[in-house]
Amino acid sequence: MATEPDIVKGTFKTDPISALGLPSPVSIGRNASIGEALAAVQRQRSGYVLIVENDRPAGIMSERDVLMKIVARDVKYESSVADFISPIPATLTNSEPIAKALNLMIEKGVDNIPIVDAGGKATAVLRTIDVIHFLAEAFPEELLNLPPEPHQTMPKPEGG
Numbered sequence: 001m002a003t004e005p006d007i008v009k010g011t012f013k014t015d016p017i018s019a020l021g022l023p024s025p026v027s028i029g030r031n032a033s034i035g036e037a038l039a040a041v042q043r044q045r046s047g048y049v050l051i052v053e054n055d056r057p058a059g060i061m062s063e064r065d066v067l068m069k070i071v072a073r074d075v076k077y078e079s080s081v082a083d084f085i086s087p088i089p090a091t092l093t094n095s096e097p098i099a100k101a102l103n104l105m106i107e108k109g110v111d112n113i114p115i116v117d118a119g120g121k122a123t124a125v126l127r128t129i130d131v132i133h134f135l136a137e138a139f140p141e142e143l144l145n146l147p148p149e150p151h152q153t154m155p156k157p158e159g160g
Contacts, residue, residue, distance in 0.1 A: 012097065012098045012099040012102060013097055013098075013099045014097065015097065015098050016094060016095050016096060016097060016098070017092060017093070017094050017095070017096055017097070017098055017101055017115060017126060018094040018095065019098070019134070020098065020126065020130050020131070020134050022115060022123075022124035022125070022126060022130060023124065024123065024124065025050045025114065025115075025122050025123070025124055025125045026040050026041065026043075026044040026046040026048065026049050026050060026125075027040075027049065027050040027051070027052045027122060028040050028049055028050075028051060028052070028081065029051070029052060029053070030051055030052070030053045030058050030059075030081070030082050031080070031082070032051075032080075032081045033077060033078050033079065033080065033081060034070060034075060034076070034077050034078070034079045034080075034081055034084065035077030035078065036081070037049045037051075037061055037081045038066065038077070041061075041063075041066075046125075047062065047063050047112075047127065047129070048060055048061065048062045048063070048112050048125060048127065049061050049081075050114060050122055050125055051081060051082065051085050052122055055121040055122060056116070056120045056121060056122065057088050057091055057114040057116065057122050058085075058088075059082070059085030059086060059087060059088060060085060060086055060088055060112055060114070060125070061081060061084065061085050061086065062086065062111060062112055064111075065084060065085070065086055069084045070084060088114055089104075089108040089110060090104055090108065090113065091113065091114045091115065091116045091120075091122075092104065092113055092114075092115055092116070092126070093115065093116060093117065093118070094115055094117075094123065094124070098131065098134070101113055101126050101131075102131065105128065111127060111128045112125050112126070112127050112128075113125065113126045114126075
């Protein structure tokens with residue numbers, strides 16, 4: 001009999017990234033300013049902006065980049081976004097398994113991975129939060145019945 005961890009592990013190994021239903025990426029060109037990048041992030045509420053060149057990922061700016069490279073240094077909004085982006089260690093396609101994306105995130109220490117089509121054009125960005133949402137939708141009963149603190153015991157069943 002398969003246990004819940006085995007089911008989750010199996011789901012990640014077999015389900016492709018396309019199963020996550022990722023939206024189109026929030027992207028701007030390499031020649032954009034910091035102000036334009038921040039405006040794009042605020043408009044889309046994405047937590048990142050993908051920097052593209054000829055529709056191909058050239059870099060990414062995450063919330064962490066904004067805090068550490070821009071806010072902490074009082075950078076002017078007219079500055080070029082290209083001077084403050086993080087490199088992209090790798091890209092994946094929609095057909096690759098979710099497990100490969102998770103392994104890449106852990107291995108490279110990144111929270112965002114661009115997803116590209118066969119021609120290398122950016123089609124989405126996989127974020128850590130997308131994986132969390134996928135888990136929450138796949139196993140809602142298990143998640144909703146967890147106590148707020150892992151070692152907490154409830155005095156009454158169902159909290160009532």
